[in-house]
Amino acid sequence: MGPRLATMAWRNLWRNKRRTLLTLASITFGTFLSVMFTAMQDRNFADMIDYAARLGGGHVTLQHPEYQDTPTLTRSIDHVDQLIALAQADPGVTKAVARVQGQAMVSTAAQSTGGFFLAFDPTAEDEDSLQLIQGLVAGRWFDGPDDKAVLLGRTLADNLEAELDDKVVYTVIDKHGEIAAGMGRLWGEVGTGAPSADGSFVMLPIDRVRESLGYGPTEATEVAIFLRDARKAPAVRDRLAGQLPASVVALTWDQVQPELSGFIAMKVGGARFMELVIMVLVAASIFNTLFVSVMERMREFGILIAIGYSPGQLFRLILWESAWLGLVGVALGALLTSPVYLYLVAHPIDVGAMTAGENMEVAGVGMPPLLRIGIFPENLALIGVFVVGATVLAGLYPAWRAGRVEPVEAINLV
């Protein structure tokens, strides 16, 4: 039986095995680089966003409409229990908790300094909502929301010369704009992974802070909402926005933390550019292979035209050859990438060991000490489509040349 174009194209690829294998090697390696590069970024940025959300207002934040521009404790929201119930009814939400965040002056008997406090209900939070990179580095955790206790960032504790069980006084501007103070014993020290945050971070039980601020029992500065997938934040925000009272707005993590969002957008943009460069190099290699191969076979194309092939069939024949290169390249890329990828998923890279234990931070968020990898399925699919697309695109001109063959000249009968 006469072979179809796809079969002919496949066989044509193997007429020059070395050239085809070299081209496949470049596609395979390009696929490997793109997948690994994207996998590092996807997981690492997702981790950073999760850490930022846990230390801040969640993936989606419900807060007073003016709090984002003027974050004072006078701009609170009430009936947070109802808002939490509303949020938890959304299918994308894993957890919703009330928090109070604000500025405070923190003092011990020895020192006094400005700080940033996060007040929460320790019985309502867990690792999904509140997880610090280094966690509790000394002392113990809160037992309940009305403990008379304080946790300090490790550097802040050092600066205040505070020892465990020392008295710590925090002074805030209350709901009515008056100075108010609260006191607790230092129960522990925490490490956020971000050096700047460790020098100013104060954790407090929420009911004690409500009492100091004059807040009611269902009042807070925000409801922090946590999602299974941070990328769904805009959709969850939009769903919730229609059900909220006018005194409450819903914001996504990137609206609340524009510095981190900008950093990630910049890094993702850079990564996309690098991937584009890789794709262009891969496409150039394919173009070279196909173009040389087509020019070598012009006589053969003339013969094919003579026996009845149409220019369109020759065009499709070459496109099939490029598509085969792309498909086989992607398949080989998957074979090469899978074991490395799976190994790194199981054995994340210890960045801390590379930075001699120094913590790094971006926009006040600590970089995760373990560089995990994990690619979003849609990005994986996109890379596959891009590689095959680039190969087919690279084959367009050679295919066009093949289709434009002048049989009389090609066969050299004149």
Next chain:
Amino acid sequence: MTVTSSPVLQLEQVTRTYRQGEVDVHALRGLDLSVGSGEFTAMVGPSGSGKTTALNLAGALDVPTSGRVLLEGTDLASLAAHQRSRIRRDRIGFIFQAYNLIPVMSAFENAASVLALQGVSEAEQRDRVMPLLAELGIEQLAHRRPDQLSGGQQQRVAIARAIAAKPAIVLADEPTANVDSTTAERLLDVMERLNQHHGVTFLFSTHDDRVVAHARRVVTLMDGRVHHDDVRA
């Protein structure tokens, strides 16, 4: 000439001028030639006499500068490119000097390639091509690729490819030029048999006296025109 019931191919006052650099080359200068169904005709003449140009025009690979080339009454120059592709596929068979089989296809696939292009089912391709290969004495080589065949065997496959789709005419450009004399005689015997038993019309462009000896009509070209037309009994 065995049958002259209706002309398969007619070239009427055909001229073909090529531009080579600053010079016009007049390859054909008013060629008149008619080939009837079932003919076994050799076109001879010195280099530059216009044989190959005439074959290109007859094969719808080229269009004349003036005049008309009619295949089964259809003016080839009036057809669009895709229509000429279809005419070549369905009504014209080519045999080239250098065999020009498709290297990635087996002998069978090469022979069946035109049928495949026509959309003939695989079973029918087999039913039509295998007896042909048997008649050409290469049935047992059907699965081999061209680089596993001798020159003579390759040319037999090329002949099978040219006639498998039952074309109106087979155009053969120096089909014996690349084979030894024994093989050339065998190939000519095969083509003559196909002509006589199956009525396949052949038009050769050749310098080979052996082809001329087998031909029943010899058309001599000179300076792009028919110089002599010898029809043998």
